Amino acid sequence: MSDAKQTPEDDTSERLRAELEAFEAALPAAADEAGLYELQVRFLGKKGSVTALRKRMGKVPPEQRKALGKAFNEVKQAIEGGLERRRVELESQARERELSRRVDLGFVPERARAGAVHPITATRRALEVIFRRMGFDVLDGPHVEVEDYNFDRLNFEPEHPARDMQDTFFVDPPAGAAASGAGAAAWDPAKSFVLRTHTSPVQVRTMLSHRPPIRIVAPGTVFRRDDDPTHSPMFNQIEGLYVDRGVTMADLKATLYGFVRAFFGPGLMVRLRPSFFPFVEPGAEFDMQCPFCRAPGEGEQPNAGCGLCKHTGWIELGGSGMVHPAVFERCGLDPEVYTGWAFGFGIDRMAMLRYGVPNLKHFFEGDLRVLEQFPC
Numbered sequence: 001m002s003d004a005k006q007t008p009e010d011d012t013s014e015r016l017r018a019e020l021e022a023f024e025a026a027l028p029a030a031a032d033e034a035g036l037y038e039l040q041v042r043f044l045g046k047k048g049s050v051t052a053l054r055k056r057m058g059k060v061p062p063e064q065r066k067a068l069g070k071a072f073n074e075v076k077q078a079i080e081g082g083l084e085r086r087r088v089e090l091e092s093q094a095r096e097r098e099l100s101r102r103v104d105l106g107f108v109p110e111r112a113r114a115g116a117v118h119p120i121t122a123t124r125r126a127l128e129v130i131f132r133r134m135g136f137d138v139l140d141g142p143h144v145e146v147e148d149y150n151f152d153r154l155n156f157e158p159e160h161p162a163r164d165m166q167d168t169f170f171v172d173p174p175a176g177a178a179a180s181g182a183g184a185a186a187w188d189p190a191k192s193f194v195l196r197t198h199t200s201p202v203q204v205r206t207m208l209s210h211r212p213p214i215r216i217v218a219p220g221t222v223f224r225r226d227d228d229p230t231h232s233p234m235f236n237q238i239e240g241l242y243v244d245r246g247v248t249m250a251d252l253k254a255t256l257y258g259f260v261r262a263f264f265g266p267g268l269m270v271r272l273r274p275s276f277f278p279f280v281e282p283g284a285e286f287d288m289q290c291p292f293c294r295a296p297g298e299g300e301q302p303n304a305g306c307g308l309c310k311h312t313g314w315i316e317l318g319g320s321g322m323v324h325p326a327v328f329e330r331c332g333l334d335p336e337v338y339t340g341w342a343f344g345f346g347i348d349r350m351a352m353l354r355y356g357v358p359n360l361k362h363f364f365e366g367d368l369r370v371l372e373q374f375p376c
């Protein structure tokens with residue numbers, strides 16, 4: 001080094017200048033805080049290039065040290081100043097970007113499509129709430145029912161027309177079960193199955209498994225082999241059963257009247273009309289005054305009312321009556337001790353009245369144009 005042309009001072013100050021140039025060339029490429037930090041380390045850090053040159057100070061003759069020290073400080077300040085300038089510049093660029101960002105406040109997000117409760121389900125739940133409030137439990141029963149519960153224990157004679165293949169869906173027993181008896185096995189209603197034709201078998205199931213007092217309703221789907229504009233092979237009923245000592249038909253009428261008030265609103269007349277069902281005696285159809293036309297109803301005036309009540313002023317909700325002693329006996333309850341009443345109403349008809357839907361089939365076809373009108 002001693003024989004070099006340049007003195008250490010010349011050499012060092014020249015290299016200092018070169019470092020400053022290198023810094024200035026690299027500075028515009030620093031695009032963020034990390035880039036700036038990298039430059040600071042590269043030039044001024046512990047192992048930085050400018051710091052390395054500074055360590056040469058010791059080898060410089062004392063008279064030159066002052067000038068060289070000054071040069072160092074100038075370069076260091078230039079670098080620090082450059083870093084700060086660039087930092088301010090980057091910050092203002094970032095602020096400008098932020099300010100020029102456009103937020104579209106008119107943006108309307110697409111609504112998530114939520115499902116809704118089917119109108120029949122909503123109706124069923126409303127019925128459940130009303131009967132629960134009156135002290136009834138809500139029970140369920142199987143759709144595939146033993147023939148015995150669907151017919152025999154409800155006092156249907158073996159030759160009753162409802163047992164005809166025309167009316168009832170009979171369910172083939174599982175393979176193997178039928179082959180148990182050799183040849184013509186004895187027909188056994190306890191071992192043959194139907195799709196329940198009504199919710200009344202839940203009465204049987206309840207009486208076989210519970211002691212009175214019994215107060216239950218059992219809503220659910222039932223099945224029959226008819227299919228025309230006003231009948232669907234699948235529809236819904238709600239069964240009611242009240243059994244205790246001293247239950248009378250007055251209790252039946254009062255309960256059903258209370259139900260009509262709660263579901264359709266006050267002021268509608270109700271009536272019981274004698275009718276026959278094998279599992280009740282006496283039996284009656286239960287009608288209520290048409291909630292649409294509120295025609296007087298009495299006397300079946302031919303021109304009264306509206307299309308919904310077929311101009312009678314009355315809407316038929318279903319059957320009812322006092323539980324037949326034979327049914328009590330077949331379900332293990334003593335008819336000398338207990339009395340009771342039962343009813344079975346169509347839920348779908350009530351949903352039609354509730355929502356003003358004129359055709360039962362609209363509920364079951366699954367057409368979204370219909371169902372979307374019931375967002376519940």
Ligand code: DAH
Binds near residue numbers: 198199283319320341
């Ligand atoms: N189960 C009958 C049907 O589907 C309706 C019925 C009538 C139910 C009288 C009852 C009743 O509980 O007492 O046609």
